[in-house]
Amino acid sequence: MSKAQRPKSPCEPREPTRTGMSKEALKQAYIDNLFFIQGRFREVATPHDLYMAAAFTARDRLLERWVRSAQLFKSSHARTVCYLSAEYLLGPHLAKTLINLGITQAAREAAEELELDFTAVLEEEEEPGLGNGGLGRLAACFMDSLATLRIPAIGYGIRYEFGIFDQRIEDGWQVEVSDNWLRNGNPWEIPRPKICFPVCYGGHTERYRDADDQWRTRWVPAMVIQGMAYDTPILGFGTDNVNLLRLWKSEAAESLDFQAFNIGDYYGAVHAKIEAETISKILYPNDEPEAGKELRLKQQYFFVSCSIQDMIRLHLNTVGPIERFDRKFVAQLNDTHPALAIAELMRLLLDEHGMDWEQAWGITHRTFCYTNHTLLPEALETWPVALLERLLPRHLEIIYEINQRFLDQVRIRFFADDARVARMSLIGEDGERQVRMAHLAVVGSHQVNGVAELHSELVRTTILRDFHDLWPERFTNVTNGVSPRRFIMVSNPRLGRLISEVCGNTSWARDLEQLRRLEEHADDPAFQARWREIKSAAKRDLADWMAARTGVDLDPVQLFDVQAKRIHEYKRQHLNVLHIIRTYQRIKQDPNHDLVPRAFIFGGKAAPGYFAAKLLIKLINAVAEVINHDPEVNGTIRVAFMPDFNVKNGQRLYPAADLSEQISLAGKEASGTGNMKFSMNGALTIGTLDGANIEIRRAVGEENFFLFGMDAETVAHRQAEGYRPWDHYHGDPELRADIDLINSGLFSHGDTSLFRPLTDQLVNHDPFMVLADYRAYLEAQEHVSSAYRDPARWTRMSILNVARMGHFSSDRAIREYAERIWAVEPLPVESGQETEH
Numbered sequence: 001m002s003k004a005q006r007p008k009s010p011c012e013p014r015e016p017t018r019t020g021m022s023k024e025a026l027k028q029a030y031i032d033n034l035f036f037i038q039g040r041f042r043e044v045a046t047p048h049d050l051y052m053a054a055a056f057t058a059r060d061r062l063l064e065r066w067v068r069s070a071q072l073f074k075s076s077h078a079r080t081v082c083y084l085s086a087e088y089l090l091g092p093h094l095a096k097t098l099i100n101l102g103i104t105q106a107a108r109e110a111a112e113e114l115e116l117d118f119t120a121v122l123e124e125e126e127e128p129g130l131g132n133g134g135l136g137r138l139a140a141c142f143m144d145s146l147a148t149l150r151i152p153a154i155g156y157g158i159r160y161e162f163g164i165f166d167q168r169i170e171d172g173w174q175v176e177v178s179d180n181w182l183r184n185g186n187p188w189e190i191p192r193p194k195i196c197f198p199v200c201y202g203g204h205t206e207r208y209r210d211a212d213d214q215w216r217t218r219w220v221p222a223m224v225i226q227g228m229a230y231d232t233p234i235l236g237f238g239t240d241n242v243n244l245l246r247l248w249k250s251e252a253a254e255s256l257d258f259q260a261f262n263i264g265d266y267y268g269a270v271h272a273k274i275e276a277e278t279i280s281k282i283l284y285p286n287d288e289p290e291a292g293k294e295l296r297l298k299q300q301y302f303f304v305s306c307s308i309q310d311m312i313r314l315h316l317n318t319v320g321p322i323e324r325f326d327r328k329f330v331a332q333l334n335d336t337h338p339a340l341a342i343a344e345l346m347r348l349l350l351d352e353h354g355m356d357w358e359q360a361w362g363i364t365h366r367t368f369c370y371t372n373h374t375l376l377p378e379a380l381e382t383w384p385v386a387l388l389e390r391l392l393p394r395h396l397e398i399i400y401e402i403n404q405r406f407l408d409q410v411r412i413r414f415f416a417d418d419a420r421v422a423r424m425s426l427i428g429e430d431g432e433r434q435v436r437m438a439h440l441a442v443v444g445s446h447q448v449n450g451v452a453e454l455h456s457e458l459v460r461t462t463i464l465r466d467f468h469d470l471w472p473e474r475f476t477n478v479t480n481g482v483s484p485r486r487f488i489m490v491s492n493p494r495l496g497r498l499i500s501e502v503c504g505n506t507s508w509a510r511d512l513e514q515l516r517r518l519e520e521h522a523d524d525p526a527f528q529a530r531w532r533e534i535k536s537a538a539k540r541d542l543a544d545w546m547a548a549r550t551g552v553d554l555d556p557v558q559l560f561d562v563q564a565k566r567i568h569e570y571k572r573q574h575l576n577v578l579h580i581i582r583t584y585q586r587i588k589q590d591p592n593h594d595l596v597p598r599a600f601i602f603g604g605k606a607a608p609g610y611f612a613a614k615l616l617i618k619l620i621n622a623v624a625e626v627i628n629h630d631p632e633v634n635g636t637i638r639v640a641f642m643p644d645f646n647v648k649n650g651q652r653l654y655p656a657a658d659l660s661e662q663i664s665l666a667g668k669e670a671s672g673t674g675n676m677k678f679s680m681n682g683a684l685t686i687g688t689l690d691g692a693n694i695e696i697r698r699a700v701g702e703e704n705f706f707l708f709g710m711d712a713e714t715v716a717h718r719q720a721e722g723y724r725p726w727d728h729y730h731g732d733p734e735l736r737a738d739i740d741l742i743n744s745g746l747f748s749h750g751d752t753s754l755f756r757p758l759t760d761q762l763v764n765h766d767p768f769m770v771l772a773d774y775r776a777y778l779e780a781q782e783h784v785s786s787a788y789r790d791p792a793r794w795t796r797m798s799i800l801n802v803a804r805m806g807h808f809s810s811d812r813a814i815r816e817y818a819e820r821i822w823a824v825e826p827l828p829v830e831s832g833q834e835t836e837h
């Protein structure tokens with residue numbers, strides 16, 4: 001019997017209500033929080049009050065562990081990872097926190113005794129959508145794993161007042177609604193008014209002689225704002241280690257100078273306040289960055305400057321001296337968005353700490369590492385030199401000097417190769433002069449990684465090839481992973497319980513290779529039946545939710561075929577739509593056609609300015625409208641679009657999917673992580689040889705994966721020789737009939753022009769080679785159907801998929817970063833109380 005369960009003698013002191021882990025302590029804490037924080041009695045509490053009281057009850061338990069962690073990290077001078085990311089897509093906190101604390105069961109029982117609907121309380125939480133998609137969600141999984149692996153870490157980012165927009169579907173179109181997630185307060189963060197830093201913009205630089213008669217540079221900015229810290233504690237699973245997610249909010253600076261400047265000028269003062277607050281106001285809703293937006297550059301510099309200043313403060317408060325900075329910290333750049341940190345650390349070391357260039361550069365270079373997340377050329381960030389000159393004149397000078405010293409090295413190493421020098425320069429000279437952020441990130445980092453084997457290979461051989469020639473040892477791969485706590489335990493508790501039963505306890509959730517133990521049950525009919533029941537139950541849950549939200553009835557006996565991810569042409573949702581139209585045409589031609597009943601389910605947001613993606617959403621909904629109401633189809637197939645795909649709604653989809661669509665054009669998806677989430681929940685994948693699909697297929701076994709389409713090499717070859725989609729359109733009558741059906745106006749109330757931009761693009765340009773992979777995709781879908789007809793075979797494949805997904809835990813990924821890139825060690829915080837773990 002655990003300490004928490006042991007009955008107390010009347011003489012034993014009462015378990016503290018702010019930290020106790022028993023059901024009784026949780027009940028009392030809950031009532032106290034409802035009363036003392038929300039100011040409510042149970043009888044008059046709103047659903048939101050009930051949620052807040054639960055959140056504070058969980059948070060109290062986090063804080064106690066957090067303080068212990070912070071004390072240990074400080075006293076032991078622990079080497080610390082700083083993860084710099086413009087995005088964190090955290091998902092709801094409450095359920096995950098209870099799981100990580102190991103008190104889900106106690107909390108559920110406490111809720112029952114208080115006559116609360118536990119599920120409804122969890123549902124009430126509005127998630128912080130501080131990210132767009134894969135990159136932001138990866139940062140959240142990594143924070144979870146860092147704490148679980150007991151690695152001291154700080155995540156730095158921006159506390160956007162408005163996160164990613166909420167998506168509504170009106171008349172089939174995406175409508176964006178602003179995400180006012182802070183409206184009702186955020187119980188998970190602690191404001192830190194004393195932790196704030198000035199951040200400067202504009203102005204000019206000056207040369208001056210310092211006290212030792214050395215020439216130095218000083219930046220005389222035109223504008224100063226400040227960043228204030230908001231801290232969210234991140235607890236690991238089965239440990240008392242708590243790390244810090246520190247997000248910065250921008251505010252008007254409160255300096256005297258600033259006030260003097262504004263004396264009598266109230267409008268000016270208010271305007272300055274608004275201008276300052278605008279910086280952390282809103283997340284840019286593009287999955288792949290859109291260059292040239294001044295506010296975005298301001299945001300990037302804002303969070304990077306606060307973070308580097310904070311790191312220096314922490315360092316001087318503990319280890320000091322500044323020369324040892326890189327022994328205390330290693331900083332991971334999550335894509336190039338925080339790459340200005342390289343110039344900022346240089347500036348602070350040179351201008352504020354009086355260091356010479358070589359020493360400052362040595363420290364900077366040893367501090368940073370860079371992860372690339374995309375190969376799409378339009379996503380490679382560049383900033384106009386003119387913009388940088390205006391906003392960050394000192395940083396531009398530093399970038400020029402880094403560039404000059406770097407290009408000197410290139411000239412010596414690659415003698416008389418001017419073309420190479422131009423290609424590698426940090427400054428692009430074609431057209432308007434631009435700073436190439438990826439080049440800055442590579443030059444300023446000691447390690448550079450891609451996020452899946454194929455992606456890292458393509459990074460080395462295409463976009464950063466010249467850099468790989470120069471510094472091959474700097475390049476490496478760390479394949480992405482996802483958190484099994486979030487994406488099995490929280491999302492799919494039924495499956496989580498079955499796995500715990502097979503493994504004997506919940507330790508699999510931090511040692512995911514234990515999933516292998518499922519393999520021995522793969523052919524056991526009784527186990528298979530339980531497996532199918534778990535999937536069916538999740539399908540019923542999803543069907544209920546979809547019926548209530550969208551009015552579309554899904555039948556759990558159908559094969560749930562799901563594609564959920566950002567809407568983007570390279571991800572090829574239109575290929576999926578063509579298959580749906582083909583299936584529909586087959587039904588129309590022969591209503592008795594023997595089909596596996598399917599529900600085609602989509603989810604995903606389109607960037608608000610990305611017309612083609614928004615038209616794709618309209619097409620999916622238009623096809624759904626026709627098919628779902630055609631009596632001849634008679635429910636054999638259904639098409640549904642889940643509105644507002646986010647972490648919370650994703651958690652409804654992953655457990656319910658039978659088939660996971662990972663159908664991007666080979667060479668375009670850096671890794672993908674949805675592919676891992678689906679597979680971990682027992683969905684089989686239909687996919688191309690792209691991103692991490694390749695490694696997933698290798699892990700689960702070729703026979704348990706529906707592969708189709710060209711590989712990256714073939715894609716490159718066919719594009720080089722001149723790809724003509726027109727030939728496919730004319731050469732394949734079924735393909736032509738599918739495209740013609742869209743053009744006929746059947747899905748657009750007779751409007752033959754609505755979808756023309758989409759079909760014309762496919763037939764004439766088709767940059768993502770949808771038509772070239774169409775036939776192979778249909779064939780693979782046939783294999784899917786025939787496998788699904790045999791439940792024993794399908795279930796076996798599903799079990800084996802889960803059993804072999806251990807490699808794709810974000811714990812494995814973080815272990816690789818820790819050992820191969822960061823050189824950091826776990827530092828366990830001593831355990832306080834016993835829990836369910």
Ligand code: 8GP
Nearest residue numbers: 134135287288289373670671672673
């Ligand atoms: C994404 C990649 O597209 C995806 O394949 C990968 O799994 C994920 O990163 C995590 O590594 N990239 C982005 O989300 C991305 O580049 N976003 C930036 C514009 C914000």
